[in-house]
Amino acid sequence: MMIQTLRLTVLSSVLLSAAVMAADKPNVMILATGGTIAGTGATSTTTVGYTAAKVGVERLIEAVPELKNVANVKGEQVFQIASENMTNDHWLKLSKRVNELLAQRDVDGIVITHGTDTLEETAYFLNLTVKSKKPVVLVGAMRPSTAISADGPINLYNAVALASSKDAAGRGVLVSLNDQINAAREVTKTNTMTTDTFRSTDLGALGYMVSGKPVFYRGTARKHTTDSEFDISKLDKLPAVNVVYSYANATRTAIDAFVGAGDEGIVHAGTGNGSLSTPVKAALTEARKKGMIVVRSSRTGTGITARNGEANDDELDFVAADNLSPQKARILLMLGLTKTHDTKALQRMFMMY
Template structure:
């Protein structure tokens, strides 16, 4: 004789089965770790009309993720607050600490992708640094926003959703460190902040790698410069970064800055020149003198697009200088710092600038 189960037991069993199915479904999703560092994406303004005037780095990562419940349908998320800072103050120690944490996470079998929330002022520099020193094919995505989450038409929520979506995607693996802003998927090497008051602020002269639309990736090109798993540099072998600074070139420039950086003990000086990395006549001897002291001189350009040609404008072979290729001054500084942890002469440094 069959005894009917009480209704409450049947209902409890149904709930338990549903909860188990939900837990299994969530566990099957890719595990993405969100490392928060502050910036506008974690900022807040006094009113919804404050899209430019606000305080950056206020919202903690758990609140940032809780405000976007749609992420649960994309990935299983873990959030970590690595820093809470505005990115204009992101220094070398921040870079090293963040890269070491990213590297450690990529070695965990249960981590499928990583997202770094970051202020936009130096986002491109951090993305390029990670692109050079983290040895992993797992998707690593850096994301920010141009407006705080409190503003009308805030862009951070969709940018973050897209970043998690890309980091959770198998087709994003092996493409180097990526930046997702304004629906575009950009190479961390190529992208640069090109305007400070529009949401489409991040551009590359070579174009985006692809787009992410409603959680789906559309790819159009792939990076060809060395990065991540193909890099000869490894954050696990880098203890400190050498001093590298930038001097800005202009027609009436004097040599005060060049000489001051030499006295400060820089290991390399990036010259942000006009046009094709041109150097004002009155600055040439000061740079030559600095090179004679052992400081590496790297000619870059303050022009947003294009690239610097070797032995054009200046006799680089004769002066033993290096050209930055298509890297803007701020990224040339990042590569020079990383390169000088291994490179010992200008020829080796120039090879690295060609390859990375």
């Protein structure tokens, strides 16, 4: 009887100790959307030509048992897609779910596993629509889970550690891969294959992950999350906005097609500082007169598309994208069009976000 009582006492003590340890750790929710981090290849050396979005969230978590050392982790499979298939509807659903979870007192941070192809776009959309200062971290991988030296496990560990850190709060949506921390607004995928593909080419990383701890060196100056004016809680659809890419001998065909389809806005990824060829300028001018909002951006990948630089934006009633990439300018324009079609108000947004 005494031995049984002693065993029960020890068991109770162990359970109490485990409960206390769990209570001391932050609660992080992992929302899985698919991508290479959940991909599988035919062999351990397959790093291209693999199948994305095959591994579920529970297996991702099980593959990194060290996660339990930094947080109480739960997983939820939101989507299971390759990120080139990400749509506006996916973004709306994901953002609403993130806001629901962050409103709960028992959720301290969120990690979103994502394919790398459109990761930067999802991150920027969330940066403008999440209404919380709690950390939100997007993470992916360049090698499938079956590959030698797969980068997914360490990236996931660092992302959970980052989302667990109070130092990450209030910094906007973050992107964490390859031991670096980048801002959603500034980061872009720069290489088709290498693990250091995500870079903030204009301004540099915010910091690094060192032994599971974030080390920050700077913040981002543009408004985001709780300071954003955009509210998607009641939206079930986003305005139609597309991107037209410029090049030598570009014609007006694509622009006319988007006008004919009834799009509300168009982003022109121009050469140089957003310059416009003669036929493209004529097509965009006509599009604006028909009510379409036109944003001038650049295909170069870095630098500012200056207002009234390569085109007289005041005269044409166009909007300049500042240093946003064409794909991110599209996101801001879509959200801006949910509030206004006034080009002056939209230009203010491009200088603010």
